[in-house]
Amino acid sequence: MQKKLREELKNILENDPNNYSKILELSSDLSKFDENNVRFTIDAGIIDRLGKELVARHETAVSELVKNAYDADARRVKLTFINTLEIGGIIVINDDGVGMTKEQLINGFMRLASSDKIHYPFSPTYKRKRAGKKGIGRFAAQRLGKQLTITTQTEDTEKALEITINWDNFKNDKDLMFIDNKIEYRNRIRNKKSGTRLIIKELRDKWTEPQIKRVYRYASEILQPFPLAKVKTKTEDPGFKLICKTKEGDSINVIANDNTMFFEHALAEIRGNIDDEGYMRISIKSQKLKYHIKDVLLNEKKAYKNIRNVNLRAYYFVYENKYLSPQIKTFINEKAKEQGGIRLYRNGFRVLPYGETHQEVPNDWLGLDASVRRRTVLPTHANINFFGFIEIDGQDDKFEELSSREGLLENDSFKELTDFGYKILTDGVTKIGSERGVKTRTNEKNWKKEPEEEIDEIIEELESMTSSRSENEDEESFNNQEDSEDVKEKIGYITQKLRNAQEEQKQKQKEQLEEKNLLRILAGLGLTIGEFIHEIKQYQGALSADIENIRNIVTDDEEIKIIDRLDTNVKSINAYTSYFDEAISENIQRELTPIELRSVVDSLKDSISNDLQRRNFEFEEKINGYNLFTCPMHKSEWASILFNLYTNARKAIKKTAVQKGKICIEIGKSRNIVFLEFSDNGIGIPLENRDKIFNAFFTTSEPVGKVSKNHEEMTGTGLGLKIIKDIITGYGGLIYVKEPINNYNTTIRIELPYYNEGYKDDV
Numbered sequence: 001m002q003k004k005l006r007e008e009l010k011n012i013l014e015n016d017p018n019n020y021s022k023i024l025e026l027s028s029d030l031s032k033f034d035e036n037n038v039r040f041t042i043d044a045g046i047i048d049r050l051g052k053e054l055v056a057r058h059e060t061a062v063s064e065l066v067k068n069a070y071d072a073d074a075r076r077v078k079l080t081f082i083n084t085l086e087i088g089g090i091i092v093i094n095d096d097g098v099g100m101t102k103e104q105l106i107n108g109f110m111r112l113a114s115s116d117k118i119h120y121p122f123s124p125t126y127k128r129k130r131a132g133k134k135g136i137g138r139f140a141a142q143r144l145g146k147q148l149t150i151t152t153q154t155e156d157t158e159k160a161l162e163i164t165i166n167w168d169n170f171k172n173d174k175d176l177m178f179i180d181n182k183i184e185y186r187n188r189i190r191n192k193k194s195g196t197r198l199i200i201k202e203l204r205d206k207w208t209e210p211q212i213k214r215v216y217r218y219a220s221e222i223l224q225p226f227p228l229a230k231v232k233t234k235t236e237d238p239g240f241k242l243i244c245k246t247k248e249g250d251s252i253n254v255i256a257n258d259n260t261m262f263f264e265h266a267l268a269e270i271r272g273n274i275d276d277e278g279y280m281r282i283s284i285k286s287q288k289l290k291y292h293i294k295d296v297l298l299n300e301k302k303a304y305k306n307i308r309n310v311n312l313r314a315y316y317f318v319y320e321n322k323y324l325s326p327q328i329k330t331f332i333n334e335k336a337k338e339q340g341g342i343r344l345y346r347n348g349f350r351v352l353p354y355g356e357t358h359q360e361v362p363n364d365w366l367g368l369d370a371s372v373r374r375r376t377v378l379p380t381h382a383n384i385n386f387f388g389f390i391e392i393d394g395q396d397d398k399f400e401e402l403s404s405r406e407g408l409l410e411n412d413s414f415k416e417l418t419d420f421g422y423k424i425l426t427d428g429v430t431k432i433g434s435e436r437g438v439k440t441r442t443n444e445k446n447w448k449k450e451p452e453e454e455i456d457e458i459i460e461e462l463e464s465m466t467s468s469r470s471e472n473e474d475e476e477s478f479n480n481q482e483d484s485e486d487v488k489e490k491i492g493y494i495t496q497k498l499r500n501a502q503e504e505q506k507q508k509q510k511e512q513l514e515e516k517n518l519l520r521i522l523a524g525l526g527l528t529i530g531e532f533i534h535e536i537k538q539y540q541g542a543l544s545a546d547i548e549n550i551r552n553i554v555t556d557d558e559e560i561k562i563i564d565r566l567d568t569n570v571k572s573i574n575a576y577t578s579y580f581d582e583a584i585s586e587n588i589q590r591e592l593t594p595i596e597l598r599s600v601v602d603s604l605k606d607s608i609s610n611d612l613q614r615r616n617f618e619f620e621e622k623i624n625g626y627n628l629f630t631c632p633m634h635k636s637e638w639a640s641i642l643f644n645l646y647t648n649a650r651k652a653i654k655k656t657a658v659q660k661g662k663i664c665i666e667i668g669k670s671r672n673i674v675f676l677e678f679s680d681n682g683i684g685i686p687l688e689n690r691d692k693i694f695n696a697f698f699t700t701s702e703p704v705g706k707v708s709k710n711h712e713e714m715t716g717t718g719l720g721l722k723i724i725k726d727i728i729t730g731y732g733g734l735i736y737v738k739e740p741i742n743n744y745n746t747t748i749r750i751e752l753p754y755y756n757e758g759y760k761d762d763v
Helices: 002-015 020-031 046-054 058-071 102-109 137-144 209-218 326-339 368-374 412-436 451-472 475-479 481-553 557-588 597-615 635-654 720-730 756-761
Strands: 076-082 090-095 145-153 160-166 183-186 195-203 241-248 251-256 268-274 280-286 291-297 310-316 341-346 386-392 593-596 618-623 629-633 662-670 673-680 734-738 746-753
Touching: 002 020, 046 137, 058 076, 058 090, 058 137, 058 209, 076 209, 102 145, 102 160, 137 145, 137 195, 209 241, 209 251, 268 412, 280 412, 291 412, 310 412, 326 720, 368 412, 386 412, 481 557, 557 597, 593 597, 593 635, 597 618, 597 635, 597 662, 597 673, 629 635, 629 746, 635 662, 635 673, 635 720, 635 746, 720 734
Parallel strands: 076 241, 341 386, 618 662
Antiparallel strands: 076 090, 090 195, 145 160, 145 195, 160 183, 241 251, 268 280, 268 310, 280 291, 310 386, 593 629, 662 673, 673 746, 734 746
């Protein structure tokens, strides 16, 4: 056999030297006859196993591929999700990075455990610190779909390289070395100097809008969600942008980009500039407040002596629920801690350390944080409230670098620059604060807290203006057309403000009424439950005693079975009563404490154990780790959360024809959050209802009065999941319907901030 292999190998080398696959195969077979050495071989099935183990969530998989584009010095990446509402769709990932040569493609992407990112920890052009995990990109692609097509080109190649990989070819009992992936040469991708395009087909998962937004959030650590000055050199990093789109048929929608995830949520955009004569002007644009001013002069009496042609641009965020939803607020607030503040650019180059947040002492070069502590300007205006920059163009003789090349000499020009930045931003937030109806200065006396007060003040202004005009006007001024037009314009402006205030008041009253009604309903329900628990506890002892007395009397087997069933049902009632009695008792304690997820899951399991047995439900529990402490909460809130999820699961299972109901609770920790996933094998939640189920009064249960005898437990108010969402988001967490885990039809995931000090209170 050995001799035959040698002859065949010799024949191939002489007659078909380019048949590398056959040469490899024969060489490998021949090496097995080596009696003195053994070698590792790799089963092709490792690709599938590593894909599942390294990349658990498909959102993480896509974000890893985005990070690979960042590492390739891409400035922009576009994700297009095509027909992904169902399994089998397509994802296209297009970047404008440096692309790959044939050698880089073979030794980088196609080589397992490539050392490329170890030898080259920074990107070639912009010197970015590598963000992608070493070698995880190919497994991310395998995790996402069954087929991957890579098309890549560098700036100086005439053709683009293309490889198509069918992941189903990587099966067990097949040697990884012998699976061919043909390289083809294609015409260059149009309108692109360099870059890479990945097309992932036959997706293994569905994609919803919230999942696509999570891809953006997962990749956000490498994004630069602040405006940048114009980059004037090829080596200056212009920033990294990501846009996520969906395409269903002919309909294309933008799901996530700078505007949808960041800037459209800003309360206002503030711009400032110093002109050729040293005068400073401010412009403000706020869609949320419907407030716009342009080129308002701020230093009419005293122009700057030294600086000219300086521009400022900043997005202003106020972290209040009426301006930002809880999820968006948490997301932007976290990014502001890393990338917020005002950066400084000089002739297109970033000047450090101004606006740099990764320091032992945060850089407050404009004095914003210090100003907040002084409380002279009252509207919030710390560094964390801004994403922006100041740009100096020219004026090299005005600003001098320090010898360390870190910062500028604090001469008169620099002092004017910081004065300009501080005054533009504080004047901006003061004007915006007035529109918001908040007090703007410590010594301000007449400020409007409520729309009602604003309306009264506007009416007084109208009456005063009318009275003054009646007393002072003469025939000449009355006939002055220009004066008449000015007055008319002012009256129109004030009248419009009055109408806006009235609309704001009506909307606020409507929201307060809806909230008051909901609170009244919840308060009534809570009172009823408390009274019910109190009353039923009085009968528990008597019922148990009567059951034992009857058990001692009866002798018939059928009667004994009835007594046993009655005893089981009463024990279930007792367990539920104890569970809710504990929840009500815990609610008396107003102090918030970190909650260990294992303890609340154990409490639920104890309370429903009899019910699970009676219904023949299977209960699965997955605990990933220890010290799974949430942020400080009320323990009683978890009784509402878990029991509501359990009763919803019971109803969903009841609606199916499954032989055995199954419920699974999985808890664990990921990054800086703890999570709980509640799954059942019930009827499932249609895709179009996944976001609606958290709305107040939305329910798929049958209304009371129309319930059949077989479905008497299926009634619902539609408030349960709304209440749960309010609890979770109130603590800065998330709750959403995710793709069901294996063997289940519904999975609801809850994420809450992880309590870092939880290790002190290990249970």
